[in-house]
Amino acid sequence: MTSRTSDVQKILSEATHIFFDFDGPICDIFAGLPAPTVAATLRDYLAPLRLDLPGSITTETDPLEILRYAASAGPLVAATVEAGLRGLELQAALSAAPTPDAAEAIRHFHASGRRLAIVSNNSDAAVKVYTDRCALSGCFDLISARAVFQDPALLKPHPHLITQAVDGLDAAPARCVLIGDSITDIQGAQKAGVRSIGYANKPGKQDALAAAGADAVVTAMAQLIP
Ligand SMILES: [Mg+2]
Numbered sequence: 614m615t616s617r618t619s620d621v622q623k624i625l626s627e628a629t630h631i632f633f634d635f636d637g638p639i640c641d642i643f644a645g646l647p648a649p650t651v652a653a654t655l656r657d658y659l660a661p662l663r664l665d666l667p668g669s670i671t672t673e674t675d676p677l678e679i680l681r682y683a684a685s686a687g688p689l690v691a692a693t694v695e696a697g698l699r700g701l702e703l704q705a706a707l708s709a710a711p712t713p714d715a716a717e718a719i720r721h722f723h724a725s726g727r728r729l730a731i732v733s734n735n736s737d738a739a740v741k742v743y744t745d746r747c748a749l750s751g752c753f754d755l756i757s758a759r760a761v762f763q764d765p766a767l768l769k770p771h772p773h774l775i776t777q778a779v780d781g782l783d784a785a786p787a788r789c790v791l792i793g794d795s796i797t798d799i800q801g802a803q804k805a806g807v808r809s810i811g812y813a814n815k816p817g818k819q820d821a822l823a824a825a826g827a828d829a830v831v832t833a834m835a836q837l838i839p
Contacts, residue, residue: 615819615836616810616829622839624808624829630789631722632778634769635733635740635758637794638812638834639715642735642743645708649674651701658697659683662690676701677734681765695762702739709743712814714835716749721838723752730778732791732801733758734768755781770797772805779805790828792837794818799825810837 625631636642643651652674656666670682676698683694723729729752733740737758744750757778759768767773779786786806791798794812802809803826811822811830822830831837 615813615832618836621810621829621831621836624790624810625722625837625839628727628788628790628808630728630730630779630782630784632730632732632757632775632789632791632807633715633719634791634793634795634798634812635731635735635743637814638712638792639719639731639749640709640711640743640747642702642705642709642739644710646701646705648676651676651698651705652679654701655679655694655697658693659690662693664690677765677768684765691762699736699738699761702736703742706739706742707746711747712834714833714838716747718834718837719749719752728754728782728784730755730757730782732769732774732778734774734797735759757781769793769795770800770804772801775801775805775807779807794822796821796825799827 683690740758757774790808791802792810799809808828811827813819
């Protein structure tokens with residue numbers, strides 16, 4: 614079930630700071646360069662190292678899961694995947710598909726005087742390229758995204774990136790709200806003491822995001838605009 618419009622608007626009206634997850638609420642980063650292709654390319658990059666990859670990694674389609682594995686497999690593996698993924702995400706950002714009405718919502722909240730941030734497990738460079746490409750950079754006060762050689766353990770659901778945005782903008786956590794399409798967004802927000810609105814962009818996500826503890830759930834970014 615989606616939340617009542619009045620509930621969503623109450624949460625937003627009480628927020629001085631609005632944080633957006635990147636892949637989902639803002640764009641589909643892997644629309645033009647599919648995530649399974651990125652994952653397979655990362656395995657190709659690892660081939661010269663002649664590793665005995667765990668079975669789950671040989672079929673993994675989520676590039677971030679390969680990054681997590683690489684971080685545990687030694688500095689050379691970590692560096693190979695980190696550099697490879699960073700380049701592929703940049704390439705993906707150039708063919709990412711905008712989420713319907715996301716730019717309108719972002720521009721609305723920026724014009725309303727709220728301070729905005731992007732909080733993303735994707736690389737900071739990819740986020741920057743996309744927001745520049747879509748002329749949205751000026752709406753955001755801060756990007757808290759995966760840095761070079763960021764420990765993957767500090768990505769969401771860990772609260773690190775969210776808390777980094779709260780602290781970087783000198784905000785009160787209770788006056789911040791994170792809009793995210795994954796359970797890990799909702800979990801990270803809760804750990805950071807920040808409210809959350811789930812963006813259910815696929816069937817079946819509404820109940821999962823609500824069960825994870827989202828303060829409200831919407832199925833379209835347009836529902837965020839009063
Ligand atoms: Mg997402």
